[in-house]
Amino acid sequence: MxxxxxxxxxxxxxxxxxxxxxxxxxxxxxxxxxxxxxxxxxxxHPGLFVGCPGEKAPKQAGEEVIKQRCMRLAFPLMARKANEVEDCLQNLLGVKAVNISEDHVDITYDLLLISAEEIEEKIIACGEYLGHSIRDRLERVFVHVGEQSEISSLEVHYKKKAD
Ligand SMILES: [Zn+2]
Incomplete structure (x- = not known):
């Protein structure tokens, strides 16, 4: 067919x-x-991309929600491996820039398109480990919760007309 x-x-x-x-x-x-x-x-998150009559979704309005973060890895990476992980992250939709130096991943991305949690999952899929001190873990939870609430406040929620 x-x-x-x-x-x-x-x-x-x-x-x-x-x-x-x-x-x-x-x-x-x-x-x-x-x-x-x-x-x-x-x-x-359909409400980030499609609004309803009279209310444009953020993407339709041409918005970006740029985040710059430093993610910490458990171990410093050798240059060659760092390049490999950089390439892998660079190809993700929504990632604007990435630079890895030793155990620091400096990354810039558009939260409308990708979250820190998804980027971290990709780092793990590349075979790397995220920093595992209590502080690292708490920071990640804090970022995830913050991003989730930011995303849901940005989403246009379709409201049924009141009768
Ligand atoms: Zn596409």
């Missing part, structure tokens, strides 16, 4: 999508995505 062709913008990354491989129905409309990553981001 031939792939259905479309000409629609991906509401997450803004790219033009020409085939309907990744789609989601939301509030009676059909949205298309360039990748599984964009599709999953949309499914977990």
């Amino acid at each position: 031939k792939e259905r062709t479309v000409d629609q913008f991906d509401p997450v990354c803004g790219d033009l999508v020409t085939d309907a491989t990744h789609t989601v129905g939301h509030l009676g409309a059909q949205f298309v995505f360039c990748s599984v990553q964009c599709k999953e981001r949309f499914q977990s």
Whole structure:
């Protein structure tokens, strides 16, 4: 069967999508995505990307929520491994810049597209360990909780018209 062709913008990354491989129905409309990553981001926080009549979602309004953080690793990385992990993080949607020096990962990203928690998961998937002192762990929890509440305050929540 031939792939259905479309000409629609991906509401997450803004790219033009020409085939309907990744789609989601939301509030009676059909949205298309360039990748599984964009599709999953949309499914977990549609209100960041699609608003309702009279209220634009932050992404539709052209907003970015830039975060700069320093994440601490459990062990310093040798230059070669540091480059490998940098490349891996650089390719993530929403990551603007990354620099690893010894056990510090300095990273800049757009919270509309990716969270610290997802970046940390990627670091672990690359085979590295995050700092495990109590302070490191508490800092991470603090960041995750803060980002979650920031995201939910930014999301446009579709309200049913009051009867
Ligand atoms: Zn996309």
